[in-house]
Amino acid sequence: MTKQVVFSEEANPPLPIYSQAIISGKTIYVSGSIGITRDMKLVEGGVQAQTRVALDNMTKVLKGAGVDRTAVVKCNVFLADLPRDFAPMNEVYLEYFPVDPPARTCIGVAALPLGADMEIECIAELP
Template sequence: MSIHNSDKAPEPVGLYPHARQVGDLLFLSGVGPRQRGSKEIPGVQLDGDGRIASYDIEAQCRSVFDNVRMILEASGSSWDKLVDVTVFLTNMKDDFKIYNRIYAEYFRDNQPCRTTVEINSLPTPIAIELKCIATI
């Protein structure tokens, strides 16, 4: 087993790697839309207490997909080698349609298995996070 980290993807918010390779499989830790070295989150406006005041799910989707791509490439894999994607949304009712449209743009050529679930919140003020498995 080997651990992989990207110097381009956002730093993990806890003690875990970006990815871990086991044989020819690569397991990514949860990936959100944050950007490396910045406290700002694409598409998110926070209020004075650090809670989400408004957000743009399209901007977050594009950012999280880009972060996944960076981690895959830093780990010796690639977008077309994704085999399973679990998506966590904090607002399925309002965001699913937009997320699903953007997902279709990014995954037109490669269609991994996908599960999408709604959750109450994520550990940082984001509206989407991906958990992925790829081959190497």
């Protein structure tokens, strides 16, 4: 099986240490995204602002693979403070997946890159 690297110039600044996404067969594996600016700084506004930016970046990577959010079948969300941030993160998440949302896991973690409040990754399918 071959794999194809997905790259979107519009998404978070490209880092040479990972691929934004990988297509293998008809499956797209999108790397985790946190709410950062192009100059690698966390956005202000807490978990809701970070969730919005992370989901926007995830959407741009999916677009680079030729699909949109409706192709997402599974998301994993990581929260640095699960009890505090689950409800506000979920409000924003539901804006992006208002109908037939993908399967999802939400996990509390000890820390995230750059001190982020949240990170999200997803798996999507090509048509």
